[in-house]
Amino acid sequence: MNESPSSYLRATADAYDAMAVVYADFARDSLGALPLDRAMLAAFADLVRTRSTGPVAELGCGPGYLTAHLRGLGLDAFGIDLSPVMIGLAREAYPDLRFEVGSMDALDLADGELAGIVSWYSVIHTPPKELPPYFTEFRRALPPGGVLLFAFFEAGDGPVEAFDHKVTTAYRWPIDELAGLARDAGFVEIGRMLREPLEGERFRRGHLLMRAEHHAIGRSPS
Numbered sequence: 001m002n003e004s005p006s007s008y009l010r011a012t013a014d015a016y017d018a019m020a021v022v023y024a025d026f027a028r029d030s031l032g033a034l035p036l037d038r039a040m041l042a043a044f045a046d047l048v049r050t051r052s053t054g055p056v057a058e059l060g061c062g063p064g065y066l067t068a069h070l071r072g073l074g075l076d077a078f079g080i081d082l083s084p085v086m087i088g089l090a091r092e093a094y095p096d097l098r099f100e101v102g103s104m105d106a107l108d109l110a111d112g113e114l115a116g117i118v119s120w121y122s123v124i125h126t127p128p129k130e131l132p133p134y135f136t137e138f139r140r141a142l143p144p145g146g147v148l149l150f151a152f153f154e155a156g157d158g159p160v161e162a163f164d165h166k167v168t169t170a171y172r173w174p175i176d177e178l179a180g181l182a183r184d185a186g187f188v189e190i191g192r193m194l195r196e197p198l199e200g201e202r203f204r205r206g207h208l209l210m211r212a213e214h215h216a217i218g219r220s221p222s
């Protein structure tokens with residue numbers, strides 16, 4: 001696929017603007033049935049709280065329920081999303097929380113400003129060749145020791161594969177390949193979780209918990 005960065009971002013924002021209400025109804029209460037996912041979020045919150053009281057960004061926050069969950073875990077959480085309609089819904093549902101329109105590949109944040117970042121199924125629509133700079137940007141926004149949690153559709157032994165997500169084309173990734181991209185940008189893995197699909201889900205889910213360390217370096221030979 002030969003899509004320019006701006007065209008895929010515009011297409012993703014338009015697709016989520018159009019589907020925002022349907023998506024919000026579907027996703028709002030999803031965490032209640034996902035104990036393993038909640039455990040990863042709780043581990044993330046613990047790790048952030050032990051070293052910082054700084055802000056935590058949920059990047060690609062959609063309708064904001066996960067940002068609210070992070071706030072419930074005691075974090076100073078706010079949300080950023082590409083889709084203005086999603087941000088409108090998030091503000092309406094959680095008027096006490098902060099939500100901003102923006103793209104996670106160009107954050108309007110100072111270097112090291114965040115204590116933690118959660119990307120919960122929000123890089124799934126990014127074309128694979130566009131994804132490495134996202135991790136560089138995540139790393140820039142975190143200080144050394146800052147914590148990153150991301151959730152995605154997993155692809156076993158790979159390769160990375162496009163699929164027909166209900167909103168717009170998405171990609172599933174082999175967990176080792178995604179962990180490698182994060183490592184290249186200066187993250188060190190703390191742990192990972194793979195969850196088998198529940199009834200009604202198509203793919204295995206991957207979660208990676210990482211800590212910011214050095215700044216971006218080339219991938220070391222394996």
Ligand SMILES: C[S@@+](CC[C@H](N)C(=O)[O-])C[C@H]1O[C@@H](n2cnc3c(N)ncnc32)[C@H](O)[C@@H]1O
Nearest residue numbers: 016027060061062081082083103104120121122
């Ligand atoms: C599958 S939804 C996930 C929403 C929410 N995190 C959740 O788990 O329900 C993907 C979200 O990521 C947002 N998104 C995709 N690319 C983005 C980007 N580059 N910057 C910010 N948000 C983005 C979309 O607008 C959409 O709201």
